Amino acid sequence: MSQATADMVRHDEVIEAPVIHAPIQWRFPIAAMVMAILTVIFATISKGESVFSMAGASRAFEISNLHMNSSPVVWTLAVLAIVFAGVATYLAMNRKKYVAMFTGLAAVAFILGFLVWIVAGRTGATMPVVQLLQGAVAFAVPLILGALSGVVCERSGIINIAIEGQLLAGAFMGAVIASLANSPLIGMLLAPVAGVLVALLLGLFTIKYRVDHIIVGVVLNMLVLGLTSFLYSSWLMNDPSRLNRASFLGRYPIPLLSDIPVIGPVFFNQTILVYLMYIIVIVLQFMLFRSRWGLRLRACGEHPKAADTVGIKVNRTRWRAVMLGGALAGLGGAFFSIGLGLAFTKNMAAGNGFIALAAMILGRWNPKGAVAAAAIFGFATNLGYVMQSVNNSIPYEFLLMIPYVVTILAVAGFVGAVRPPAMEGKPYP
Known part of the structure; x- marks a missing residue:
């Protein structure tokens, strides 16, 4: 093989550099999953009616209190928390953006579920x-x-x-x-x-x-x-x-x-x-x-x-x-x-x-x-x-x-x- 031919072969070779992926950040998905599990627990033990007081919500007119059956409300929030946690996990595994956003949404569902559970079935208890x-x-x-x-x-x-x-x-x-x-x-x-x-x-x-x-x-x-x-x-x-x-x-x-x-x-x-x-x-x-x-x-x-x-x-x-x-x-x-x-x-x-x-x-x-x-x-x-x-x-x-x-x-x-x-x-x- 002549020198010119050898040089052409070397130029034609394609050297693929190894793809280095950043490590998966699990802290947000794990937090979202924990909050989803806790919301499911709240849904399981929530019984009776929850009342949210809207006193002082408006200076112009009166807003009546919110009465809700706690169990279906918290179960709905639990399902949402599970979905958000799943999306956060999927995005993290594929190194996509918005993991923190969906973790935050799971946190919102968790907090709302917690608030509903706190006053569920308690006579005279309202969440102000x-x-x-x-x-x-x-x-x-x-x-x-x-x-x-x-x-x-x-x-x-x-x-x-x-x-x-x-x-x-x-x-x-x-x-x-x-x-x-x-x-x-x-x-x-x-x-x-x-x-x-x-x-x-x-x-x-x-x-x-x-x-x-x-x-x-x-x-x-x-x-x-x-x-x-x-x-x-x-x-x-x-x-x-x-x-x-x-x-x-x-x-x-x-x-x-x-x-x-x-x-x-x-x-x-x-x-x-x-x-x-x-x-x-x-x-x-x-x-x-x-x-x-x-x-x-x-x-x-x-x-x-x-x-x-x-x-x-x-x-x-x-x-x-x-x-x-x-x-x-x-x-x-x-x-x-x-x-x-x-x-x-x-x-x-x-x-x-x-x-x-x-x-x-x-x-x-x-x-x-x-x-x-x-x-x-x-x-x-x-x-x-x-x-x-x-x-x-x-x-x-x-x-x-x-x-x-x-x-x-x-x-x-x-x-x-x-x-x-x-x-x-x-x-x-």
């Missing part, structure tokens, strides 16, 4: 739809603001484990200032100052003295818990009528929007703190990903050396991000006192700062994702309280566990492989 949703929005406020605090800080490169302490400090400041000024609005406006004070310590030790961020955050949480508990016992309790009165921001219905059935009372008949949270989410989502400020902030968390070479003051940007994050968390802490109309008590934050961290991670360090995750946790929190009011047989302690169990399952089962900002927790220079 508007109260459940309205409370879920309210309870999501500190989680959303806390998660946004974490997003801003960690996008700049600072790990903010101190969200719990900032929430607690905001609750303390909000309650005390509202009592002294006899104005819950002033208390709300000054609550961020307490969060900023905690953030100053966070920035001092992490940015200036380059201490490990996790250790600083944990220590600050313990410091704020001890300090507020000491001040509560030694100062506030001496004159609670003047220093620690229960103050409530009050609800302000938005004209026209609040008249929309169900949606209006849930989203547009809230406190000013909730409306402020709506604005913050929209503005922060835009600023982080559509502005020069956001680009510089994210550059400091991803590649601070590159940011420094183009003239960005990395540590100054991080200081500002930490201050902003502290203000957001402090504002969220005001919810626990003046947002709920309560006087300050020890450890009012009750671990919500850590749930906010979970919402931030589940939301992949994105404001809109963090909002969605925080809304789930807020719904779980309010569901525990609502279940106590419908004469449920589940022990009280288990109901209090609901938001924390949901947090663990969400982070462990649905987060998967996420990538935080590349240089978070690392000092510069």
Whole structure:
């Protein structure tokens, strides 16, 4: 064979590279199948009538309660959950899109089935739809603001484990200032100052003295818990009528929007703190990903050396991000006192700062994702309280566990492989 012929043969050979498929992600299909099985169990044990109260669903007219035979309703939801779980499994096995969407649909069927089962056959028990949703929005406020605090800080490169302490400090400041000024609005406006004070310590030790961020955050949480508990016992309790009165921001219905059935009372008949949270989410989502400020902030968390070479003051940007994050968390802490109309008590934050961290991670360090995750946790929190009011047989302690169990399952089962900002927790220079 001549050299020319050999070269032609080599050119004609087709070498097929092996096809490498990405591993199948089973976490969503498995979760969907588990929820489908649980919905079937609810359908099996559901007996009698379920009543859903529509009280307060509309300010313009009265909406009668929904009465339904629980067994066929829950069985229908169980079939839907099975179908959605099957579709999610098929899509996952074939590496298609929309697996998470069908898992979410299975979750919706599961939750509805659970709600129907809770009040099935219980005399005098009704599921308050508007109260459940309205409370879920309210309870999501500190989680959303806390998660946004974490997003801003960690996008700049600072790990903010101190969200719990900032929430607690905001609750303390909000309650005390509202009592002294006899104005819950002033208390709300000054609550961020307490969060900023905690953030100053966070920035001092992490940015200036380059201490490990996790250790600083944990220590600050313990410091704020001890300090507020000491001040509560030694100062506030001496004159609670003047220093620690229960103050409530009050609800302000938005004209026209609040008249929309169900949606209006849930989203547009809230406190000013909730409306402020709506604005913050929209503005922060835009600023982080559509502005020069956001680009510089994210550059400091991803590649601070590159940011420094183009003239960005990395540590100054991080200081500002930490201050902003502290203000957001402090504002969220005001919810626990003046947002709920309560006087300050020890450890009012009750671990919500850590749930906010979970919402931030589940939301992949994105404001809109963090909002969605925080809304789930807020719904779980309010569901525990609502279940106590419908004469449920589940022990009280288990109901209090609901938001924390949901947090663990969400982070462990649905987060998967996420990538935080590349240089978070690392000092510069």
